[in-house]
Amino acid sequence: MTQKTNTFYVTTPIYYVTAKPHLGSLYSTVLADVLARFNKLQSKEVFFLTGTDEHGQKVALAAKDAGKKPQEFVDGFIGTYKDVWKDYSIEYNHFVRTTDRQHKKAVQEWIERLKEKGDIYKDFYTGWYCTPCETFIAEKADDTEKAPACSSCDRRTAIVQEETYFFRLSAYQDKLLALYKGNPDFIAPRERLNEVISFVKSGLKDLSISRTTIDWGIPFRNDPEHIAYVWADALNNYITALGWPEDMEKVHHWWPANVQVLGKDIVRFHAVFWPAFLMAIELPMPKKLLVHGWINVNKQKMSKSLGNVVDPTILHKKYGPDEVRYYLLKQMAVTHDSEFSIQDLERHIETDLANDLGNLLNRLITLAHKNKITEAASPAVWHQQALDLRDESLNVVQDVQGYIDDCLFHMALSRIWKYINQVNAYFHHQEPWKLANQDPEQFMQVIAATRNALEVIGVLLWPVMPTKMEQLLLSIGMTLNIRDTLLADLALKAWQEKTHTLIKINTLFKKPEMKKEVDSKQQEIAKKADKETIDYIGIEDLIKVQLVVGTIVACELVEKSEKLLKMQVDCGDYGKRQILAGIRAFYEPYDLVGKQGSFVLNLKPRKMVGHESQGMMLVAKDADGKTQLMSPQQTVPNGTRLQ
Ligand code: ME8
Helix, strand or coil: CCCCCCEEEEECCCEECCCCCCHHHHHHHHHHHHHHHHHHHCCCEEEEEEEEECCCHHHHHHHHHCCCCHHHHHHHHHHHHHHHHHHCCCCCCEEEECCCHHHHHHHHHHHHHHHHHCCEEEEEEEEEEECCCCEEECCCCCCCCCCCECCCCCCECEEEEEEEEEECHHHHHHHHHHHHHHCCCCEECHHHHHHHHHHHHCCCCCEECEECCCCCCCEECCEEEEEECHHHHHHCHHHHCCCCCCCHHHHHHHCCCCEEEEEHHHHHHHHHHHHHHHHHCCCCCCCCEEEECCEEECCEECCCCCCCCCCHHHHHHHHCHHHHHHHHHHHCCCCCCEECCHHHHHHHHHHHHHHHHHHHHHHHHHHHHHCCCCEEECCCCCCHHHHHHHHHHHHHHHHHHHHHHCCCHHHHHHHHHHHHHHHHHHHHHHCHHHHHHHCHHHHHHHHHHHHHHHHHHHHHHCCCCHHHHHHHHHHCCCCCCHHHCCHHHHHHHHHHCCEEECCCCCCCCCCCCCCCCCCHHHHHHHHHHHHCCCCCCCHHHHCCCCEEEEEEEEEEECCCCCCCEEEEEECHHHCEEEEEECCCCCCCHHHHCCCEEEEECCCCCEEECCEEECCEECEEECCCCCEEECCCCCCCCCCCECC
16 A cells, blocks of 8 residues: 555544543643644644543443433533533544444444454453453452452452453464564654563453443444443544445545554553454554653642542633643653643743743834834845844754654754744844834844744744734734645745734733732731730640541532532541532642641531531641641651641
């Protein structure tokens, strides 16, 4: 088959619909969107697929907990997914759902083809199963007393004993090893490929691909007692969404995918099972799996089950979508785990976006307009410093292209920022505010050179911040016409065209107001209390109060309350307590998860907006009136008494 060069097919994992999307799901989706947009800039024909994984035990259990039928339960989340993706300018071409009729039919056909080929056989499975990960555990199940922990999430597994169809994964071991050997770039980063190779070399067992004890899924066409294992169902979305097996023309137009984005938790499914599934139906292998690390909060993986997820909708409202997209790409080195923090997000918006980039544009336009210049005109001959900027813009385009090809987004952004700093230094050293009267020609050169450099910057940053960069480009007289904008000519074209309108726009990036919500009333009360006479109590009164240290293991907002947060606190031997505290103004839920605090345990439980609070959290106000947790300087065992 001929090598396709002008199409680009990118996918995200399809997300389990047990909750709304969180910052982790947004992260994978933004990575795919940036790749899609960068390839559009290269005039490629792009297909970007995302969607939802709606079958399986995990979803069925979540639906049951919510008191809903599975279909009704999953349907309820789809609008939210699509809204969040829209809020963040995610320009996908197709949103696949594993409950789509076409997908279900295609998975049934896939099973029949495997049967015909002799790639699956019926037998009996006895083993362990991890429902949160929807995965069979390799350990033998001869000792049913001791359920092993899941190697991926560390939670306890459950025994499964049932008739099942097995996929002959073992038969693909050598072919898989040959695939990895022949394609060292199959997985980025390469270290993950080595882990996969060792796993496959250690010996592949046949894979159970059907369940008879669950009914929420795709039944086998000729044996409907058997429901397709959720991963056998879900992985196929990447081809069923293209129309496999009915529309093979479309399949061959796009497949194999150029990049499949996924988190490191699901690398085995994508690097071992998925290629084997494809080999079984004789389709080519995806070109690259981009395996990224975790977004952590307080050093723990952000996850739905830990309750420390960051809601992208809150961030969108407070900081803006492009600002969050930029931060995710800049702060998270794609191949490593990275810490998410609001302070860091605010710092990046203030320094990189508002100061370095936004100010540069603002200074340029304001100065030009102040001197009655509304069009930047390039001179016939540039001065040397402007030529340096032009030459460097050629280098930037090349370097950025290289970094994006290697999926090193944070490096691409650092490279662009190095250039932004160079442009800032140029503008500053030229002192155009002095030139305006002294040397109008030189003045115009500085305006035009800075403007041209900003065009290159704006286009290169468009995949990351599409809305803001379209505004920036508009302000320097350019409408992004993707079809015509080949990255290859960008740097030169920007400097060749003669005149460009300069338009004043609203401030591009607003500096976030740092959270300084001073509760003056509280401060007043505290000051008054200090002045009041001390009302002594005896030790016998003090020991009546049970004060202990506990760890906040989950925390969430409380509906209908702007002040309260609801926490689950592990108090060691005293058990888990639900505690509500009026600290919403000072903390996001994810700021608190994993932190230790001090709690009064024997305060009579009371209801607050319909939720029981089984204790009280101790806090103090700092000089700014901000609430501070009373945490031990070093971690102590949960349940330790304060004395
Ligand atoms: O695994 N940091 O769905 P899922 C970064 N349905 N990325 C994160 C993250 C975090 N803290 N948490 C989640 C499934 N992700 C299956 C996939 S594909 C055929 C089926 C991202 O809802 C990351 O991409 O649990 C991870 O792989 C994915 O969400 C898991 O999403």
